[in-house]
Amino acid sequence: MCIFCDIISKKIPSHVVYENDDVIAFRDTNPKAPVHMLIVPKTHIPSVNDITPNNALTATAMFLAAPAVARLAGVADGYKLALNVGRKGGQVVDHLHAHLLGWPEHAEGMEQKEVLSV
Numbered sequence: 001m002c003i004f005c006d007i008i009s010k011k012i013p014s015h016v017v018y019e020n021d022d023v024i025a026f027r028d029t030n031p032k033a034p035v036h037m038l039i040v041p042k043t044h045i046p047s048v049n050d051i052t053p054n055n056a057l058t059a060t061a062m063f064l065a066a067p068a069v070a071r072l073a074g075v076a077d078g079y080k081l082a083l084n085v086g087r088k089g090g091q092v093v094d095h096l097h098a099h100l101l102g103w104p105e106h107a108e109g110m111e112q113k114e115v116l117s118v
């Protein structure tokens with residue numbers, strides 16, 4: 001049972017901002033920045049530690065999608081990508097994903113310097 005697989009299959013609703021054949025991007029429910037999206041490969045890979053030559057293209061799809069997600073979120077001029085790996089690395093959901101964090105001009109709320117971990 002994987003919560004992100006359920007979001008991918010639309011069993012669990014989410015605020016989807018971008019989707020293609022390989023990845024889906026949706027708003028994080030616990031945002032650490034004014035813009036906080038999760039970019040998630042549609043194939044279940046538990047973490048960065050499980051990327052192999054056989055699934056590397058699926059993992060790369062996260063990075064290929066990042067500029068489009070950032071553009072749609074209004075932060076194309078600069079954003080942070082973060083990947084937590086393992087419990088000690090802050091990973092809670094065991095389905096590979098990248099956090100895309102952005103601070104659009106005039107956005108109120110969390111400052112970039114306050115984000116020590118996501």
Ligand code: DGP
Pocket residue numbers: 003012014015026027028029030038083084090091092093094118
């Ligand atoms: P990580 O700690 O790197 O595994 O990040 C998991 C993120 O997933 C965390 O910031 C909160 C988010 N999250 C957990 N459950 C849900 C959910 O059901 N919907 C959405 N949109 N985000 C979720």
